[in-house]
Each structure stands twice: as structure tokens, then as C-alpha cells.
Amino acid sequence: MQNYYRVLGVSLTATAGQIEQAYLAQRTRLRRLAADPAMQARLAEVEAGYGIIGHPRRRMAYDVLLAQQPAEAALPPHHYAAEARWYHYARIARSLNVALLACCLLLGLDWALPLRQYAHETVQSRFPVSVPSALSAPEVAYRVHTAHTSFRLPSAIGHRVRTGQTITVWQTPILGIVLRISAPASPDGPAPFQPYGGTIYGVFFLLPLLLAVVAGVGAWPGHSPETYVNTAAVGGLLTILTLVVLLCF
Template sequence: MQNYYYILGVPNTASVAEIERAYRQMHARIYRRAIVDPALNDRLQAAYAGYQILADPRRRWAYDRLMQQEPESFALPPRPPDPTKVLLARAAPKARWVNWALLAFCLLLALDWALPLREYANEPVLGRHILSISVSASNPQMAYDIFTPNTKFRLPSAIAHRAREGQLVTVWRTPLLRVVRKVSSPTSPDGPAPFEPYGGGVYSGPLALLPLVLLGVAVVGVLPKRPAEVRVNTAVVGMLLWIVAVVLILIY
């Protein structure tokens, strides 16, 4: 005789509300997988049958009388651990270290941003490579990768004339990650006023929000007493944000 209390994961003293909640939670958790998994489908069907009986006071009373004839049936065996929770528990310590590493990366970005920029004066432009930066054929956009002896940066086509081959420019770059923040072209017809390269790296414009979001995710992941699921999820999201940040640093 099936022990519906065990199937639903509730004690035999559970109220109707607790039984209904247990069934709803189980249904929400496995009903999609039960469509393609016969074992889970059988389990869900058994849970539904148990819910129908235990939620009806008269049917439950009769069921309990039958169960009392099999006393061992009320002794609930230990429930098998949820495989997903086991995996999350195993991954949580490593995920926390990943979050600590991401937090250290955010501190590196903050230090790189705060330190004085390194100035490269009178840098000759060695080359200009044209490339497309548009994602729409109806609105094509071009940019230029500019190369000097010590730096590389990208300019939109609208101001690319300010850094032509052989022209001298002054470049300001962060000291640690070598992100170009400002460029000046004293001999340009537009004047020597500094201007930002395309995109501005991860320190200006809309992209500046990326390190802040990464910092917030990493902080949540290293806080004490966080559930394993939170630690793993923050580590995964943080790694994706870190990849985007590194790509932006390498490109710009």
C-alpha cells in the first residue's frame, strides 16, 4: 500500500493546507519533466492520488485506518536527497571563491580608474584599420582602429580624421589595464581639446554601469549565510559579466 504522506513529503499529522501546498509545489517542480520522463509521471500521478485522498477528511480517515493495519507504513523512510540541491551544495564553495575573484577584479578596475592616467605625448599614428561596427545593414557605421607605438584605440568615422597616419597625438591611458581614456590631436584642424575614443572602454558612458553591476553581483555571492543556489547563480552571472568586461577592455 502506497504511503501518500511519504510521496507528498508531509508528516501524517499535516493539515489539509500543508498537504495541498506540498502537492502544488511538487507539481510545479516536476510537471514539465514528467511529460517526457515515465518515472516522474508515475510519481506525479501517485502524488495527485494521494492529494485527492488526504485532502478529503472522510477518505483520509478511512485511509489512515487502513494504514494503521500496516504500522511500518507510517514510519517514513528517509527521503532521497534532491540531486539538484546536492549539486548546488557541492558547487557552492567553489562558486563563493569565484565571487571573491570577481570582487577582486572589480577592485582592480576601481584602482585602475582611480590612479593617475599615464600620458603618452607626441605619439605618431602608425596605422589606421577601418572596420564596420554596425549591426544593421540599413544604418552602416564605420570606425577606425588607431595604432601608435605604445597604444591602440578606436575612433568613430566622424572624428577619425583627427588621428591620421604620421600625425602626432597625445594619449592618456590607465596604468594597469591600459584602457585609453582620452586622446588629443594638437595638429588637428579641430584643435587640441582632448576627446574620448569610441566606446570609452568600461570607464565611461553606458558601459560604466557594467563594473557596478558586476560588483553588486559579486558582493551578494560572498555574503555569509547565502543559500547554495544564490552563490552558484551569482557566480554564473558574474562570470558572464566578467567575460563581457574583458572583451570590452581588449577591444577598446
């Protein structure tokens, strides 16, 4: 048997005014989350509970039936406040998951669209930068700028692009991530090669794909508050890893 006193968050000895106040507070909070089916079910329970214990005669009959039920362990008052906080955090976490899923879809669209090609790009500058691959032995990469693009090259292939050289660059159309470079004047030949940053669509493609799955689960309606919060936490960590790969590799 449903304990409507617990649903409304009031004691068995609550006055009619306290019951109405608790009902109005619950209804206001849950209506803001009405897009979630789980919150709709919760709101229906609150409405049903107030329809019974908010009516004096119905409450008397309900109290008789409730007294015949096996005794339940009383929950501390802070339990209901903690539950309310969980629902508040769940709403924020679900919004974060929706935002992360949108970012993953943007990455997918950026990868799927045809690449933008810049032929006959002149290398305007090339200077060394540090790449934190390891704290004890950081690698050296090269930051290269052309008229339309900017990218970094690993030191192992840095000799293939020189200042004043003419190259061809292939870049994603939305985020502008350089995926391939061809340097015909390079001693290694004109075969295209990959700079830093493009690996998010290459060897590290599983990272944004996993992020999309986690964010999708966290954005889908009908889950418990704990699921929304946990998926948002995991999604946040995966986002940090994705940004590290995008910026450093």
C-alpha cells in the same frame, strides 16, 4: 525536533556501519568548506547527529522520541545527492564570485590611479576595422597604433587622427586603456576626445559597478548555496557585457 537521520542522509533502519560511513563522508566534505559559516553550522549538525544516533543507547532513546513526532513526508533518496551537488556547485560559484570581485577591484584601481601620459606620440598606422554595433549595419572604426599605445576611433571622429600626425595619449596605468586623445594638428582643434574602449570608465561605468555589487554578495560568507550559484550566473552575464563594452565600444 531535528531529524538526524535526514541530516546524515541515512534511513531509520540504517546499520551502525552505514551511519558511520555516512558521517565520515559528510564530515570530509564539509571540512573542505569550513571557511564558510553556513558549512560550519552544517558540520556542527552532522557532529551532533552522529553523537546521538551513532551511539547505540542514545539512538534507542532518540528513536523513541522521534516516533512521538508527527509523521513527515519521506524524501526520495536522490534528494540528498542533489543537496550534496548544490553544496559542491556553491563552492565553485563562490570562488568565481571572488575572482570577479577581484577583477572589479582591479578596474577600480586602474581608474583611480593617475593616468599615464604619452606626449608627442607619432601615429604609425591607421586602418579601418568593423565594429559590430548592429548586424544589419556594422559601423566602421579605425585602429590606430603609436609607439606606446593602440586604440580604436569611431568613424565620426576618425578624421582627427592621421598617419604621421603627432598626438598626445592618456592611458590607464594597469590595463593600458586609452581614455583621452589630443590631436593639436586636427582641424577640430586640440580639445581631448574619447576613443572606443574608454567608455567602460565613462557612460558605461554602472556596468562594472553592478558587477562588483553582485560579486560581492556572492563572495560574502553565510549565504545559501542557491544564492552563491545565482549570483555567479548573473555575474557571468555581467562580465560578458562588460567585456563587450570594453572591446567594442
